[in-house]
Amino acid sequence: MERELIRWLRERLPPHPxxxxxxxxxxxxxxxxxxxxxxxxxxxxxxxxxxxxxxxDPRRAGRKALAANLSDLAAMAARPLAGVVALCLPRQxxxxxxxxxxxxxxxxxxxxxxxxxxxxxxxWDGPAAVSITLVGETTERGPxxxxxxxPGDRIVVTGAFGGSILGRHLDFEPRVAExxxxxxxxxxxxxxxxxxxxxxxxxxxxxxSGCGAAIDAGAVPVADDARRxxxxxxxxxxxxxxxxxxxxxxxxxxxxxxEEARRMTAEQPLDVPITDIGEFIDGAGLWxxxxxxxxxxLVPRGWEHxx
Amino acid sequence: MERELIRWLRERLPPHPxxxxxxxxxxxxxxxxxxxxxxxxxxxxxxxxxxxxxxxDPRRAGRKALAANLSDLAAMAARPLAGVVALCLPRQxxxxxxxxxxxxxxxxxxxxxxxxxxxxxxxWDGPAAVSITLVGETTERGPxxxxxxxPGDRIVVTGAFGGSILGRHLDFEPRVAExxxxxxxxxxxxxxxxxxxxxxxxxxxxxxSGCGAAIDAGAVPVADDARRxxxxxxxxxxxxxxxxxxxxxxxxxxxxxxEEARRMTAEQPLDVPITDIGEFIDGAGLWxxxxxxxxxxLVPRGWEHxx
Numbered sequence: 001m002e003r004e005l006i007r008w009l010r011e012r013l014p015p016h017p018x019x020x021x022x023x024x025x026x027x028x029x030x031x032x033x034x035x036x037x038x039x040x041x042x043x044x045x046x047x048x049x050x051x052x053x054x055x056x057d058p059r060r061a062g063r064k065a066l067a068a069n070l071s072d073l074a075a076m077a078a079r080p081l082a083g084v085v086a087l088c089l090p091r092q093x094x095x096x097x098x099x100x101x102x103x104x105x106x107x108x109x110x111x112x113x114x115x116x117x118x119x120x121x122x123x124w125d126g127p128a129a130v131s132i133t134l135v136g137e138t139t140e141r142g143p144x145x146x147x148x149x150x151p152g153d154r155i156v157v158t159g160a161f162g163g164s165i166l167g168r169h170l171d172f173e174p175r176v177a178e179x180x181x182x183x184x185x186x187x188x189x190x191x192x193x194x195x196x197x198x199x200x201x202x203x204x205x206x207x208x209s210g211c212g213a214a215i216d217a218g219a220v221p222v223a224d225d226a227r228r229x230x231x232x233x234x235x236x237x238x239x240x241x242x243x244x245x246x247x248x249x250x251x252x253x254x255x256x257x258x259e260e261a262r263r264m265t266a267e268q269p270l271d272v273p274i275t276d277i278g279e280f281i282d283g284a285g286l287w288x289x290x291x292x293x294x295x296x297x298l299v300p301r302g303w304e305h306x307x
Numbered sequence: 308m309e310r311e312l313i314r315w316l317r318e319r320l321p322p323h324p325x326x327x328x329x330x331x332x333x334x335x336x337x338x339x340x341x342x343x344x345x346x347x348x349x350x351x352x353x354x355x356x357x358x359x360x361x362x363x364d365p366r367r368a369g370r371k372a373l374a375a376n377l378s379d380l381a382a383m384a385a386r387p388l389a390g391v392v393a394l395c396l397p398r399q400x401x402x403x404x405x406x407x408x409x410x411x412x413x414x415x416x417x418x419x420x421x422x423x424x425x426x427x428x429x430x431w432d433g434p435a436a437v438s439i440t441l442v443g444e445t446t447e448r449g450p451x452x453x454x455x456x457x458p459g460d461r462i463v464v465t466g467a468f469g470g471s472i473l474g475r476h477l478d479f480e481p482r483v484a485e486x487x488x489x490x491x492x493x494x495x496x497x498x499x500x501x502x503x504x505x506x507x508x509x510x511x512x513x514x515x516s517g518c519g520a521a522i523d524a525g526a527v528p529v530a531d532d533a534r535r536x537x538x539x540x541x542x543x544x545x546x547x548x549x550x551x552x553x554x555x556x557x558x559x560x561x562x563x564x565x566e567e568a569r570r571m572t573a574e575q576p577l578d579v580p581i582t583d584i585g586e587f588i589d590g591a592g593l594w595x596x597x598x599x600x601x602x603x604x605l606v607p608r609g610w611e612h613x614x
Contacts, residue, residue, distance in 0.1 A: 020344065021450065021452065024453070024515065025383070025452055025453050025454070025515070026348060026379040026380075026382035026383050026453070026499060026500060027346040027347055027348035027379050027380065027382070027383045027385065027441075027443070027450075028346065028347045028348070029344055029345070029346050029383075029445065029450050030344065030345050030346070030347060031343075031344060032339050032342045032343060032344060032345045032444075033343050033344075035339045035342075036338075036339060036340050037327065037336055037337065037338060037339060037340075038336070038337050038339045038345070038442075039334040039335065039336050039337070040334055040335045040337065040389065040391055040424055040425065040440070040442060041333060041334035041335070041391070041425065042391040042392070042393045042425065042426060042427050042438070042440055043393070043427050044393035044394075044395055044427050044429050044436075044438060045429075046395055046429060046431050046433070048431060048432065048433075049429065049430075049431050072333040072334050073333075073334065075332075075333035075334070076332070076333050076334045076336070078334065082347065084347055084348070084349040084440055085349070086349045086350070086351040086393075086438045086440075087351075088351055088353055088395075088436050088438075117347055118347065118348065118349065119349060120349050120350050120351050120438075122351055122352075122353060122356065123356075124353050124355060124356050124434070125355065125434075126353070126355075126433035126434050126436075127431070127432075127433050129351075129395050129433075129436055129438075131349070131351060131393045131427075131436075131438035133347070133349055133391055133393075133440035134334075135345075135347060135442065136334070137339075138336065143327075143328065143332075143334075143336050145328065145332055146331070146332050146333070147332070192333060193333060208331065208332070
């Protein structure tokens with residue numbers, strides 16, 4: 001199956017200026033002559049956890065697997081360069097599934113000028129797993145890290161949060177272009193993509209930066225999906241709860257100096273809204289500042305490996 | 308579990324001169340200022356296919372997963388640089404298994420000066436899967452590819468073949484240093500590592516190079532394990548059959564101009580034997596030349612995804 005898939009891929013992959021040797025050898029070869037720093041990220045998605053192959057077009061699963069990885073490049077404000085794809089497939093219907101997963105990836109790869117450089121295909125008696133590793137390159141401003149937030153920095157986010165399980169977790173657009181735009185034109189101290197959940201991912205920035213954060217409850221952009229999900233669940237959880245904890249929003253969470261945050265939110269340079277939702281503070285922990293005053297501790301929530 | 312494993316890893320990973328940012332962020336950052344070309348390879352190994360976790364120390368499985376990937380860098384004659392590890396683990400005992408897998412990798416990483424740069428950890432209701440992606444860099448002689456063999460080139464191999472299932476498939480030494488040594492000091496036209504099986508991997512070189520190959524049956528270095536396995540199986544298969552088709556020998560198969568092959572086999576510059584086992588020929592297909600004269604077609608055999 002592997003040779004067959006390589007042949008299929010080779011017929012469909014556009015040439016890429018940085019890919020000197022593509023699928024079919026023991027490794028791909030990339031031109032790095034102009035690259036000072038590269039970033040490497042891997043994310044493995046599995047059937048039954050990150051998507052349900054029995055319920056969706058497998059192209060959407062393939063697209064999601066690549067998009068989630070592109071979102072990690074966005075979190076570093078890195079330009080996509082190349083990716084390799086390792087597939088573990090059920091023995092029955094493996095080739096068709098592999099083709100469908102790749103068909104979901106190819107348009108996204110082309111859109112972000114990412115070379116599909118190689119891969120590995122395995123069959124087994126388990127569910128499908130898709131592991132993608134991406135190589136990107138930093139811009140002249142270097143990588144955007146989690147560890148640079150300082151007390152007083154504003155918490156700035158793109159887009160809206162919550163309820164992604166209703167469909168957005170599959171069809172989201174990774175904020176690659178947005179991260180490059182913001183990193184290039186504003187001073188950013190730290191960044192992460194919201195995969196685990198707004199509060200949990202914010203806590204990752206805090207942990208790496210050695211500070212805390214206070215979110216303005218009234219400022220969080222709550223997605224319509226979060227409202228729909230709260231209503232549908234009817235379990236007492238509010239749309240804000242969903243926005244803070246659902247995860248897989250794949251939006252950017254940034255630490256931005258106050259002056260720059262004001263400029264950024266005023267200029268709104270992206271197609272997606274940019275919102276100031278609070279500030280990084282001295283000390284540890286997350287807090288939720290209520291619109292009517294007062295603040296309460298916020299337990300970071302989200303899922304490490306889940307839908 | 309993921310944060311816990313990252314903490315565990317961070318305490319154990321030695322600093323690496325090329326790793327600017329290691330595990331714990333959305334991506335690792337590598338210094339590529341001195342690198343002209345990098346190679347990228349991925350290989351996913353799974354419980355029940357590539358190893359049996361119920362029967363072996365999981366450290367050996369972790370070691371094998373990394374060694375198999377290092378063997379792909381060897382096949383390109385590339386220097387190891389950094390790797391990322393994606394794990395899919397059963398929900399029960401996942402953290403202990405993750406630690407054991409990593410414990411199997413770390414000494415090998417240190418030996419080959421490979422930075423463990425990051426990873427991804429997932430839990431699910433399936434068996435364990437280990438996907439490793441390695442980044443290496445080519446030397447000033449460029450990558451060793453599959454596609455450069457020419458009719459008249461000699462087929463030169465390191466080590467001995469067959470019967471790796473008796474244990475060598477877990478504990479082999481990837482031929483990283485050997486490939487760099489040979490690529491640096493001799494003219495090599497093509498190369499591959501023997502993972503699928505000597506005859507099948509040789510056919511991959513032929514396919515990419517547009518030629519055929521004739522193996523001298525009497526020249527193939529047959530491992531003692533191949534003899535033991537043939538005896539144990541008692542199914543009529545000969546030690547040579549095992550040497551040609553078992554796979555997971557992780558030795559080098561090289562296409563070498565005749566004059567260089569003579570020099571190489573005379574000089575024997577490695578700790579492991581180098582053997583000339585035949586020649587690349589015009590036309591397609593593999594042939595087996597019998598010691599008593601005459602040759603017969605050889606069907607490439609091996610497994611694409613198996614022990």
